[in-house]
Amino acid sequence: xxxxxxxxxxxxxxxxxxxxxxxxxxxxxxxxxxxxxxxxxxxxxxxxxxxxxxxxxxxxxxxxxxxxxxxxxxxxxxxxxxxxxxxxxxxxxxxxxxxxxxxxxxxxxxxxxxxxxxxxxxxxxxxxxxxxxxxxxxxxxxxxxxxxxxxxxxxxxxxxxxxxxxxxxxxxxxxxxxxxxxxxxxxxxxxxxxxxxxxxxxxxxxxxxxxxxxxxxxxxxxxxxxxxxxxxxxxxxxxxxxxxxxxxxxxxxx
Amino acid sequence: xxxxxxxxxxxxxxxxxxxxxxxxxxxxxxxxxxxxxxxxxxxxxxxxxxxxxxxxxxxxxxxxxxxxxxxxxxxxxxxxxxxxxxxxxxxxxxxxxxxxxxxxxxxxxxxxxxxxxxxxxxxxxxxxxxxxxxxxxxxxxxxxxxxxxxxxxxxxxxxxxxxxxxxxxxxxxxxxxxxxxxxxxxxxxxxxxxxxxxxxxxxxxxxxxxxxxxxxxxxxxxxxxxxxxxxxxxxxxxxxxxxxxxxxxxxxxxxxxxxxxxxxxxxxxx
Numbered sequence: 149x150x151x152x153x154x155x156x157x158x159x160x161x162x163x164x165x166x167x168x169x170x171x172x173x174x175x176x177x178x179x180x181x182x183x184x185x186x187x188x189x190x191x192x193x194x195x196x197x198x199x200x201x202x203x204x205x206x207x208x209x210x211x212x213x214x215x216x217x218x219x220x221x222x223x224x225x226x227x228x229x230x231x232x233x234x235x236x237x238x239x240x241x242x243x244x245x246x247x248x249x250x251x252x253x254x255x256x257x258x259x260x261x262x263x264x265x266x267x268x269x270x271x272x273x274x275x276x277x278x279x280x281x282x283x284x285x286x287x288x289x290x291x292x293x294x295x296x297x298x299x300x301x302x303x304x305x306x307x308x309x310x311x312x313x314x315x316x317x318x319x320x321x322x323x324x325x326x327x328x329x330x331x332x333x334x335x336x337x338x339x340x341x342x343x344x345x346x347x348x349x350x351x352x353x354x355x356x357x358x359x360x361x362x363x364x365x366x367x368x369x370x371x372x373x374x375x376x377x378x379x380x381x382x383x384x385x386x387x388x389x390x391x392x393x394x395x396x397x398x399x400x401x402x
Numbered sequence: 403x404x405x406x407x408x409x410x411x412x413x414x415x416x417x418x419x420x421x422x423x424x425x426x427x428x429x430x431x432x433x434x435x436x437x438x439x440x441x442x443x444x445x446x447x448x449x450x451x452x453x454x455x456x457x458x459x460x461x462x463x464x465x466x467x468x469x470x471x472x473x474x475x476x477x478x479x480x481x482x483x484x485x486x487x488x489x490x491x492x493x494x495x496x497x498x499x500x501x502x503x504x505x506x507x508x509x510x511x512x513x514x515x516x517x518x519x520x521x522x523x524x525x526x527x528x529x530x531x532x533x534x535x536x537x538x539x540x541x542x543x544x545x546x547x548x549x550x551x552x553x554x555x556x557x558x559x560x561x562x563x564x565x566x567x568x569x570x571x572x573x574x575x576x577x578x579x580x581x582x583x584x585x586x587x588x589x590x591x592x593x594x595x596x597x598x599x600x601x602x603x604x605x606x607x608x609x610x611x612x613x614x615x616x617x618x619x620x621x622x623x624x625x626x627x628x629x630x631x632x633x634x635x636x637x638x639x640x641x642x643x644x645x646x647x648x649x650x651x652x653x654x655x656x657x658x659x660x661x662x663x664x665x666x667x668x669x670x671x672x
Contacts, residue, residue, distance in 0.1 A: 151655060158614060158618060158655075159584075159624045160614060160647075163624060163625065164652060178416035212552045229626075232623055233626070235623075236582055236583035236623030237514055238518070238519070240520075241514065242483060242608075243430055244483040244511065248484060248634060249628075249630065250581060250630050254628045255628070303438065337551055339606055345627075349627040351645075352644065352645050353642070354646075354648065355646060356650070357642070401497070
């Protein structure tokens with residue numbers, strides 16, 4: 149069998165695809181969160197960061213297409229594996245349902261996955277495409293003028309005085325709606341829960357987990373998910389608490 | 403779960419899956435089982451119930467059993483949702499009635515998996531495991547007299563780990579306990595116990611590829627790393643072997659794809 153056939157056709161191959169695409173997506177959500185936490189700094193930071201990403205041009209599309217492929221493979225493998233799993237139980241289910249030690253997170257992966265997928269669609273419509281809350285979408289807000297250079301690894305990539313999209317105000321406006329903010333908080337909460345199983349499960353699938361460090365791995369997974377959730381809670385939480393305000397309002401009160 | 407030195411007799415309601423034959427509809431039937439010694443085994447309790455059913459002219463409950471000392475893996479049924487019933491590291495024959503309380507309703511079902519069709523009542527056809535074994539769970543070796551001891555050096559840690567895997571009795575509890583009816587723990591144990599010793603190296607790649615491919619063909623589910631299998635295993639075989647199987651399979655697949663093959667078409671003595 150050629151290696152592509154092995155990955156896509158065998159049970160373990162599909163599991164490895166789940167694990168690898170899951171690892172890629174974990175890497176993405178961490179980077180995405182770290183980038184977005186710049187909202188707690190001067191508006192120059194997140195607006196300069198957004199401008200920098202857009203300046204990447206073709207590279208940005210390579211990343212976007214790569215992520216889309218990862219998401220599609222992750223969902224495809226999950227669907228195929230789940231359908232096989234259902235058939236494997238046979239025609240008659242157990243009359244007495246019992247779980248010995250499978251965690252709640254592991255038993256709700258499909259449900260949390262659905263919520264995360266719905267969230268991704270909304271999130272893209274909200275902050276990337278402007279289909280939701282279009283009145284405060286970055287393209288419809290006044291441009292932001294960079295006060296200082298935005299530097300990546302010491303290299304100034306966005307010069308002071310550049311007119312850029314006001315992502316800072318778009319996010320602040322967006323989360324001023326409690327319904328939107330709460331939906332984000334619930335969705336990233338369930339994503340964190342999804343990752344609680346995914347994070348240490350991928351080590352098992354790739355064959356790197358043994359009992360000698362399984363406890364440490366689990367602790368790392370729990371710590372990672374708590375930190376990830378806390379970081380994601382901070383952004384809509386700060387807007388709801390009035391700590392982060394849209395720029396026009398902030399300027400007026402200053 | 404186990405009451406200390408209890409001698410008081412107990413009575414339970416046995417809720418048993420009755421199915422007359424393969425592909426026939428089955429249903430749960432309740433039987434009252436009274437004045438049981440807490441120190442009788444679960445299978446002895448079934449024997450008593452069956453005696454009573456036979457005396458009444460009814461069909462006894464069909465259940466599989468053989469050694470009744472936890473080494474053959476024949477006595478397989480699901481008791482209150484857990485394969486081999488309450489307790490850790492025991493087969494059904496090692497479950498004693500003191501594990502239950504007076505008045506309990508005890509639900510007994512066959513192992514549920516598409517690859518283990520029900521033959522009758524609590525008996526399932528687990529020959530799917532034999533098919534996986536036949537695909538590569540052996541060493542093609544000279545079956546002559548016993549070789550010299552220590553002729554082939556095996557490091558003690560490897561031997562210990564191989565023995566852990568080799569304790570698998572092929573009962574099928576891992577499949578029955580798995581939320582997805584996956585046979586990964588069984589296959590992992592069989593692949594690992596040969597893969598860890600020098601005698602198993604020559605056919606290591608061929609073995610793992612063939613056994614996993616047969617497992618897939620037989621309609622077992624896929625592992626979701628929930629570790630129900632190792633918790634239900636009467637020999638407590640670790641799911642670490644599943645991680646090892648994943649790694650072995652991955653490496654073997656790459657080698658099978660890229661390793662050069664002999665292109666020789668002739669020559670030699672002919």
